[in-house]
Every structure is written in structure tokens, then in C-alpha cells.
Amino acid sequence: MALSCAERAATPALSEFSREGAQMTTTDDTDVSSPPRASISARNLRTDRWMRGPVLTVIGITAWVAYATFRVFYQGDYWAADYHYLTPFYSPCISDGCIPDSAHFGRILPDHPLIPYAALSLPFLLAFRLTCYYYRKAYYRSFWLSPPACAVPDGHARYTGETRFPLILQNFHRYFFYAAFLISVINTYDAILAFQSPAGFGFGLGNLVLVANVVLLWCYTLGCHSCRHVMGGRLRHFSKNPIRYRLWSFVTVLNNRHMMWAWITLASLALTDFYVMAVASGMIADLRFIN
Amino acid sequence: MSTRTFRVWRGDADGGDFAEFEVEVNEGEVILDVIHRIQAEQAPDLAVRWNCKAGKCGSCSAEVNGMPRLMCMTRMNLFDEGEDVTVTPLRTFPVVRDLVCDVSFNYEKAREMPAFKPPAGVKPGDYRMQQVDVERSQEFRKCIECFLCQNTCHVVRDHEENKPPFSGPRMFIRAAELDMHPLDARDDRQDMAQDEQGLGYCNITKCCTEVCPENIHITDNAIIPMKERVAGDRYDPLVWLGRKIFRKGKKGERA
Numbered sequence: 306m307a308l309s310c311a312e313r314a315a316t317p318a319l320s321e322f323s324r325e326g327a328q329m330t331t332t333d334d335t336d337v338s339s340p341p342r343a344s345i346s347a348r349n350l351r352t353d354r355w356m357r358g359p360v361l362t363v364i365g366i367t368a369w370v371a372y373a374t375f376r377v378f379y380q381g382d383y384w385a386a387d388y389h390y391l392t393p394f395y396s397p398c399i400s401d402g403c404i405p406d407s408a409h410f411g412r413i414l415p416d417h418p419l420i421p422y423a424a425l426s427l428p429f430l431l432a433f434r435l436t437c438y439y440y441r442k443a444y445y446r447s448f449w450l451s452p453p454a455c456a457v458p459d460g461h462a463r464y465t466g467e468t469r470f471p472l473i474l475q476n477f478h479r480y481f482f483y484a485a486f487l488i489s490v491i492n493t494y495d496a497i498l499a500f501q502s503p504a505g506f507g508f509g510l511g512n513l514v515l516v517a518n519v520v521l522l523w524c525y526t527l528g529c530h531s532c533r534h535v536m537g538g539r540l541r542h543f544s545k546n547p548i549r550y551r552l553w554s555f556v557t558v559l560n561n562r563h564m565m566w567a568w569i570t571l572a573s574l575a576l577t578d579f580y581v582m583a584v585a586s587g588m589i590a591d592l593r594f595i596n
Numbered sequence: 597m598s599t600r601t602f603r604v605w606r607g608d609a610d611g612g613d614f615a616e617f618e619v620e621v622n623e624g625e626v627i628l629d630v631i632h633r634i635q636a637e638q639a640p641d642l643a644v645r646w647n648c649k650a651g652k653c654g655s656c657s658a659e660v661n662g663m664p665r666l667m668c669m670t671r672m673n674l675f676d677e678g679e680d681v682t683v684t685p686l687r688t689f690p691v692v693r694d695l696v697c698d699v700s701f702n703y704e705k706a707r708e709m710p711a712f713k714p715p716a717g718v719k720p721g722d723y724r725m726q727q728v729d730v731e732r733s734q735e736f737r738k739c740i741e742c743f744l745c746q747n748t749c750h751v752v753r754d755h756e757e758n759k760p761p762f763s764g765p766r767m768f769i770r771a772a773e774l775d776m777h778p779l780d781a782r783d784d785r786q787d788m789a790q791d792e793q794g795l796g797y798c799n800i801t802k803c804c805t806e807v808c809p810e811n812i813h814i815t816d817n818a819i820i821p822m823k824e825r826v827a828g829d830r831y832d833p834l835v836w837l838g839r840k841i842f843r844k845g846k847k848g849e850r851a
């Protein structure tokens with residue numbers, strides 16, 4: 306078994322019987338339970354709680370999407386005017402309906418209940434997360450049951466993976482990464498601007514929330530697999546590119562925890578938004594340390 | 597010492613069923629020890645493949661309570677006191693007898709994979725490589741060819757019709773190993789991964805990584821980087837445009 310592939314290197318003559326050979330032993334409608342595979346009627350024999358992961362994922366993502374949809378179309382309480390807090394769900398605020406002070410980049414879109422105030426950034430952020438390698442794993446497993454868990458049968462009769470339209474478009478993830486990078490810069494800018502309230506320099510709990518959210522967003526965005534590739538993963542010789550090797554190593558550290566950042570940022574985005582909404586609507590008063 | 601109920605699948609390609617054994621289990625034992633005890637005391641004709649008993653030969657792959665595992669590395673204390681243990685052969689490959697499978701699918705796929713191509717003008721013995729350049733490839737050399745990943749991958753486990761176009765995670769790490777190799781002289785490995793190995797079938801759901809006994813980060817370090825390389829080579833309009841304008845960096849060529 307442990308023969309190395311190098312020793313069994315391909316020769317054209319040998320590979321001739323390969324593809325046909327694979328078919329000869331079995332037929333196309335063989336499934337995990339049928340001969341010539343071991344005929345075991347149970348389609349999966351796992352005894353652990355393998356459903357936990359997919360169920361939690363569905364609950365978590367559905368709850369988040371419900372909250373985000375409500376907030377994006379709510380079109381209110383997104384700007385705490387006293388402290389210049391802008392929620393990330395409305396950044397950059399570019400609709401005619403935006404409160405002028407909150408619109409750092411101009412108001413170019415018509416004010417319409419169906420057009421989110423941040424209609425320029427939200428679709429890219431959505432696409433960034435939808436095509437993210439981690440979220441793909443998460444929703445393929447939980448929403449699409451393909452497969453729901455390891456060694457548990459796929460919920461579909463046919464499967465072509467990401468070889469065809471529309472899933473072949475997942476290959477554009479890199480572009481959404483570039484967009485998300487720019488949007489993270491804008492979020493960072495928002496968080497910095499928030500230290501300047503109408504009364505001059507100010508600093509409150511809301512600033513901490515905004516800054517923490519931005520730091521976490523960077524951990525998620527920079528830990529992206531496409532970022533890892535662009536920074537240095539595509540190289541064959543790290544030794545010839547020491548700076549890119551260091552960048553790649555840094556991204557690799559973040560990337561190792563990409564799933565964790567993916568969930569933490571979902572939570573931090575919702576909490577940041579909720580905090581700004583609570584302050585903006587007067588539900589709570591911001592805890593101020595300075596000014 | 598305690599007694600356990602083991603349900604072991606017995607049969608061949610024509611059919612079979614579970615046989616139940618009440619068997620003694622001692623502290624510190626692994627599944628393979630117990631299978632050997634069943635073989636020694638109750639079922640001398642039970643077929644099982646093993647070799648090193650140290651998780652290094654990759655022979656003893658099977659499914660224990662539905663999870664693909666090496667029998668020699670699965671300790672009995674993983675299971676609750678009194679929990680029955682079910683052992684079956686791998687369920688993606690044709691069974692030969694009892695716990696032994698015909699894994700030739702994997703060897704056929706390995707033969708399709710062109711080997712390392714030496715760089716032109718460098719004599720064997722004169723190869724020089726920097727450690728940082730070979731590190732990534734070295735992770736993949738830890739593979740013991742147990743084929744647990746190949747067995748677990750739903751692309752072929754649940755879709756027999758995908759066996760011809762799909763080589764599987766073990767071969768993807770091989771492709772990545774050579775594509776990242778500082779001296780490999782082939783520049784068509786990304787195209788091969790996409791067109792001949794069926795990299796696009798993988799939906800990165802990571803079961804291969806979950807079952808790999810060598811803890812190789814198959815998905816994160818091999819499959820996704822290969823997908824990114826293919827994306828850069830084929831689906832990236834900026835790269836394409838750059839190539840047109842600057843006429844540099846041929847397809848597949850990299851620093």
C-alpha cells in the first residue's frame with residue numbers, strides 16, 4: 306500500500322486500462338450499499354451526533370440572514386449622530402435617503418424602500434461570503450446535504466460539483482476578495498472617523514465596538530484562501546521572494562482559523578449593527594470615556 | 597478487562613451480513629487487536645488486511661461505527677462502555693472478502709499521474725533545493741496511502757459514475773506536491789488537475805481532511821491552492837489581460 310507514487314510513475318502503456326478498468330468492476334448505478342461493494346443495507350452507520358454540525362449551521366446562517374435582511378431594508382437607526390457611529394450594514398451610505406453626515410462618499414442612489422442604502426457594497430460582501438471556501442463547505446453540507454457529514458450519503462442522485470454553471474462561478478471568489486478588501490478599508494475609515502464627534506474628539510464604548518469589529522473583519526478578509534494565493538501561494542520558489550513568503554506565512558496563520566473568523570465576524574457584524582441601532586434609536590445611551 | 601459486542605461485516609462481492617461476536621477487550625487495545633482476537637478465538641477465516649500495526653503502512657483501513665478509520669490507530673476507549681462496535685470494509689471500493697477491499701481504483705488513478713519531471717540540464721545528484729521551497733510538498737509526502745480520504749469522498753462514494761473522471765483527494769495532494777515542487781519541470785499540472793483529475797468535482801467539504809490519519813491538510817493546503825492556481829490560470833480576466841498586454845508569464849509558468 307505504501308508504495309510511493311513516484312516509483313509507480315505513469316507510463317502511457319499502464320494508464321491505458323485505467324479509466325475503462327474503473328468502470329469494468331462496477332456499474333454506474335452502484336451505490337454505497339450495493340455489490341460489488343459490501344452489501345450493507347444501512348446507508349450510514351455513524352453512531353455519533355453527526356447532524357449537530359449541519360443543524361447548527363442552518364440555524365446560525367438563517368438567523369443571521371433574517372436579521373441582516375430586516376436591518377438592511379429598515380433604513381433607519383443606522384447613524385448615531387451624536388457620536389458619528391455608522392453601522393457596517395450601511396457603509397458606505399450612498400443613497401439619497403442617507404443622513405448627509407453619514408454619507409462620506411456622496412449620495413448617488415435614489416431613495417427607494419427596495420434599494421439598500423449601502424447598495425454598492427452589500428452585493429459584493431454577500432458574494433464574497435457566498436463564494437468563500439469556508440461558507441461553501443458550510444452550506445454545501447448543511448443546506449444542500451452534499452454530503453451532510455462524512456460517510457453519510459449525499460442527498461442527491463447526481464453530482465457534478467463545481468464543474469458546471471452556476472457553481473463554476475465560485476472560481477471568481479478572488480474578485481469578491483478584492484472588493485471586500487476595499488470595503489474593509491472603508492469600514493476602517495468609518496471606525497476612525499467615529500472618534501470625531503460633533504463635540505470634537507470623543508471616545509466611548511461604541512468606538513471600541515466599531516474598532517473591534519473592523520479588526521475582526523480584517524482577520525476574516527486577510528485570512529481568505531484567495532488572499533493566501535495572491536500573497537505568495539502561487540509562487541513556486543518562496544526563497545526568491547522573501548517578502549511575499551512572509552506575507553503568505555502571515556496569511557496562513559489567519560487562514561488556519563478561517564472558519565472561526567467566519568463565524569466571529571457574522572456575530573460581530575450583527576452585534577455592532579445592533580449596538581449602533583440601540584444608540585441611534587435612543588434605546589440605550591453610549592457609555593462615554595471621553596467627551 | 598471487559599466483554600464487548602462486535603458486529604463485523606462478513607461476505608464478499610456476492611453479498612454478506614453482519615456477524616456478532618462477544619469478545620474480550622483489555623485496556624489500551626485498538627480495534628485491530630480485538631479483530632485479531634476474534635480471528636484467533638472465534639472466526640479463523642475472517643479476512644483482514646494489516647501490516648505494521650503502527651499507522652504507517654495504510655493497510656488496515658476500515659469503517660468503525662460508520663467512520664472511516666485505521667483499525668490499528670482506533671483505540672477502544674473512544675467508545676462508551678457497553679457501546680456495540682460495528683466494523684465494515686471500506687464502502688467505496690469493491691469488496692474482496694470480509695474486511696478486505698479491492699482498492700485498485702486508487703492505483704489506476706496514480707498511474708495516470710505523470711511523475712516528477714527532472715529539470716533540463718541538471719544531473720541527478722546535482723539537485724539543490726531550499727527548505728522553504730520544499731516544505732509545502734513535504735507535508736504531502738507524509739501520505740501513507742491508506743485511501744481513507746478516497747473512500748470518504750462523497751464524489752465517488754455516493755456517485756459511482758464519477759469514478760472515471762475523478763481522481764480523488766489523494767491524487768490532488770500528489771498534483772499539488774509536484775506543482776509546488778521547486779524543480780519539477782512540467783508546466784501542465786494545473787490543466788491536468790482540472791481536465792483529467794476532475795478537481796472541479798470537489799466541493800471542498802473537507803471529509804478527506806477529517807479522516808486523514810496523517811493529519812494532512814488536504815483541502816486547505818492542496819485542493820484549495822490548486823483550485824486557486826487553476827482559477828488564476830483560467831478564470832482570471834486580469835491575468836489573461838496582463839498576458840496579452842505584456843506578453844509575459846505564459847500559461848502555467850510561475851515564479
Ligand code: SF4
Pocket residue numbers: 745748749750751764765797798799800801802803804805815819
Ligand atoms: S474536500 Fe473535495 S476531495 Fe475532499 S472529500 Fe470533500 S469533495 Fe472529496
Ligand code: SF4
Pocket residue numbers: 738739740741742743744745746765766769804807808809810811812814
Ligand atoms: S492523504 Fe491521508 S487519508 Fe489520504 S491516503 Fe494519504 S494518508 Fe490516507
Ligand code: FES
Pocket residue numbers: 433436437438439440478482525526528529530531532563
Ligand atoms: S473569504 Fe473565505 S476563502 Fe476567501
Ligand code: FES
Pocket residue numbers: 646647648649650651652653654655656657666667668669
Ligand atoms: S496496520 Fe499499518 S496502518 Fe494499520
